[in-house]
Amino acid sequence: MALSKEAVLHSASAVNQHIGSDHHDIWVLAIPDFHIGGLAVRARGHVSGAKVLDFNMTCPKWDPKKFCDYIASTEATLTALVPTQLYDLVNHNLAAPSSLRAILVGGGRLEPHLYSKATNLGWKCLPTYGLSETSSQVATALPNGSPDLVLLPHVKARVDSEGVIMIASKSLLTCYVEVEGGVTITDPKVDGWFATDDLGELKENVLKVRGRRRDFIKISGENVSLTILDGILDLLKLELDLRDDIALIAMPDERLGHVIHLATTQESLRLLTLIEEFQKRVMPYERIRRLHVVERIPRSAMDKVKRNQLLELCCF
Numbered sequence: 001m002a003l004s005k006e007a008v009l010h011s012a013s014a015v016n017q018h019i020g021s022d023h024h025d026i027w028v029l030a031i032p033d034f035h036i037g038g039l040a041v042r043a044r045g046h047v048s049g050a051k052v053l054d055f056n057m058t059c060p061k062w063d064p065k066k067f068c069d070y071i072a073s074t075e076a077t078l079t080a081l082v083p084t085q086l087y088d089l090v091n092h093n094l095a096a097p098s099s100l101r102a103i104l105v106g107g108g109r110l111e112p113h114l115y116s117k118a119t120n121l122g123w124k125c126l127p128t129y130g131l132s133e134t135s136s137q138v139a140t141a142l143p144n145g146s147p148d149l150v151l152l153p154h155v156k157a158r159v160d161s162e163g164v165i166m167i168a169s170k171s172l173l174t175c176y177v178e179v180e181g182g183v184t185i186t187d188p189k190v191d192g193w194f195a196t197d198d199l200g201e202l203k204e205n206v207l208k209v210r211g212r213r214r215d216f217i218k219i220s221g222e223n224v225s226l227t228i229l230d231g232i233l234d235l236l237k238l239e240l241d242l243r244d245d246i247a248l249i250a251m252p253d254e255r256l257g258h259v260i261h262l263a264t265t266q267e268s269l270r271l272l273t274l275i276e277e278f279q280k281r282v283m284p285y286e287r288i289r290r291l292h293v294v295e296r297i298p299r300s301a302m303d304k305v306k307r308n309q310l311l312e313l314c315c316f
Contacts, residue, residue: 002174003036003135011135011171012043014154018140019102019126021078023049026099028079030055030067032301037107040136041080050078064088072097082107083234084303086118086125091238096122102143104128106136107302109211111231115147117238129209133194135171139207151205163199163210168192217250218257219285226250226307229260232281236274244271245297247305248288249314256285263292263310 016022027045029052031038045052053074059066062085071079081103106128118125127147130137138157139149151157156168172194178184188194199210211227218224229248236242249261264271279287298309 001132001176003132004174007135007171007173008039008043009047010154010169011137011152012040012047014152014171015040015104015137015140016044016048018150018152019078019104019143021048021050025050025078026074026076027052028055028071028074028076029053030062030079030081030085031107032056035107035301036130036132036136037080037082037302062088064092064094068094068097071100075099077101078104080104080106082302083110083114084108086110086123087114087234087238089123090114090117090121091241091243094121096124100124102126104137104140106130108304109209109227109231110147111234112147113231113235113238129198129207131196131198133173133188133196134167134169135173138167138169149207149209151207157202157207158193159200159202160195163201164213165196165198165200165202165207165209167194167196219259220256222283222285224258224260224286229282229286232278233274236277236281240270240274240277242268242270242274244268246271246274247297247307247310249292249307249311251289251311251314259289260286261290261292261314262288263294263297263314265294265296267291267293 027041027050029038029041033039033042042052055070077099083105086105102124105125110127115125126141128137128140129149137152138155139151141147142150154169154171158166160166172189175185175187197212199213201208211225215226216223233248244264244266246262246264249263250258251261253259275288292314294313298306300306
């Protein structure tokens with residue numbers, strides 16, 4: 001994917017405007033800067049003149065306690081995290097340092113229960129929605145205590161007849177570049193609009209994201225959202241203080257279309273309790289049918305489960 005410098009800086013300026021960030025702020029970078037989320041933190045600092053401190057250099061492996069201490073010692077005011085990192089802060093019952101005025105939370109859906117628990121610990125979370133193709137954020141909560149996703153000033157959005165979120169902005173990608181078997185360049189934009197892989201609803205300038213199209217599956221003719229099931233699983237992990245690495249799988253099934261399986265790196269009594277509780281909170285056709293024990297749960301740099309790779313591990 002090719003992103004222009006102009007697109008990245010255009011996005012950075014819009015985010016700064018949206019959250020009221022200027023040269024007085026101190027950003028802490030705690031996500032990979034080879035990902036657009038990390039690059040965007042550096043771009044926001046560059047545009048506003050704010051200082052950017054790299055926590056990754058101090059602590060290459062994520063550690064929630066060290067992160068809290070780092071924020072407090074540097075008197076940082078802003079940072080960006082993925083939901084898994086926020087989950088770790090909550091799971092360790094860590095209170096927010098007083099200097100931190102906001103966390104931009106992106107790279108995945110921020111579940112309401114996690115948002116609530118983090119808020120109770122003093123973490124001022126601003127849920128975001130964005131993607132690499134838009135040089136980071138499209139919609140972000142305002143620093144007013146509401147989790148609603150408000151479109152950023154540099155973005156135009158609409159939802160097509162199938163519910164697909166469409167974006168127009170100067171922050172859009174230039175093109176996709178494929179290098180296998182020769183170089184192929186394609187521009188996915190049509191009349192300046194980019195069709196995302198996400199479904200949603202738009203009312204005035206508030207965007208509600210339902211989830212990725214590929215995360216909706218059919219089970220016995222019923223539409224099932226893996227995003228919603230993931231949220232139930234994460235809530236149970238918090239309630240039961242389960243720190244094992246687990247993930248749901250949509251396993252193809254000849255009769256039902258798909259069935260739900262669960263992958264884990266280790267079995268435990270607490271995990272069995274989680275499964276029992278999960279079965280009570282979902283529809284009968286959404287229940288977990290089988291448990292797989294794997295060596296690892298494949299995840300991206302932003303900690304998203306790589307479902308296709310996980311499916312291969314469980315089918316091996």
